[in-house]
Amino acid sequence: MSISSKGYSVVRRVIQRHGLLLVLVALFIISSVINKNFLSVRNLTNISRQISITTILAFGQTILIIPGMLDLSCGSVLALSGLLSVSLYKQTESLLLAFMVSIVIAVLCNFLNGLMVTRFRTPPFIATLAMLTMARGAALLYTNGQNIYQIGKYTVFGQGSLWIIPTPIIFFFLVGIVTWYILTHTRMGRSLYAIGGNEEAAIASGINVHRRKMQAYLVNGVLVGIAGVIFMSRVNAGLPNGAVGYEFEALTSAVIGGTSFSGGIGTAGGTVIGAFIVGILNNMMNLAGLNAYLQQVIRGAIIALAVIYDMYAKKMRTTCTLGSIEETQSA
DSSP, rough: OHHHHHHHHHHHHHHHHHHHHHHHHHHHHHHHHHHHTTTTTHHHHHHHHHHHHHHHHHHHHHHHHTTTTTOSSSSHHHHHHHHHHHHHHHHHOHHHHHHHHHHHHHHHHHHHHHHHHTTTTOOOOHHHHHHHHHHHHHHOOOOOTOOOOOOGGGGHHHHHHETTTEHHHHHHHHHHHHHHHHHHHHHHHHHHHHHHHOHHHHHTTOOHHHHHHHHHHHHHHHHHHHHHHHHHHHHTSTTTTTTHHHHHHHHHHHHTTTOOSSOOOOHHHHHHHHHHHHHHHHHHHHHOOOOHHHHHHHHHHHHHHHHHHHHHHHHHHHHHHHHHHHHHHOO
């Protein structure tokens, strides 16, 4: 092998292993050159706050996509669970009870998602699309389309801070650690990777696929419930029409972070990097004063490119695998 070929191989391996991190570093450099305020502590804190909710949702999407599922309903379920949480707080003034009811409602909705997917064999896209409509309708029905204001100390979840660290960032950090632990240090995590890699082989090896898929949806429900509390607290109101489109930002963060729609591939760390890439792009568009409608077009293009890249990466992995098999056979 020539020196140039060796160099190309090294560069290719570096890009494959650390490509996302390189993209993030490049975005930091470009953004700091374009706008001198980008690297200010205040702006970086704002980016972290802004992406905290969608990143928590993205962790849930990562846990679901790895075994070959997804959740299109998380934005609507977030609105329903957060709205009921705010309503309960206004009646009881109990922050703990309000926090717990949001999680319970979101888990219940995801239990129904998991039931449709596992028991009734409904494709995850259809099952969660149905829940998207039902949860949003339930939220609007509960308040007759009206917002709930004057939520008092409830704002501590999204606007408070621990010393100098904003509360949403603390939730973001803790949820990220839990997600990483589930995926890398638990039997459930290993089973999810096995199911996404080859479901038939996972069944043959004794994995209870339906049980693991249901567990994935239940964990996703917990994360959606937490996100619901933070969202309503941040906007200082109970909004039945809140968090529209958040499911797509969460999916975008997960896929850009390396979670493959073909299943079996994804990490919590990659999702964090993907979320920051999306957050920085959004921040730069805002700092540049781009038209809000144009920003939607760009976000849609980013989603399309992320999916195209995922398909391309899957094709390259298949090609490399077949090449390795051929080399082994010829040897």
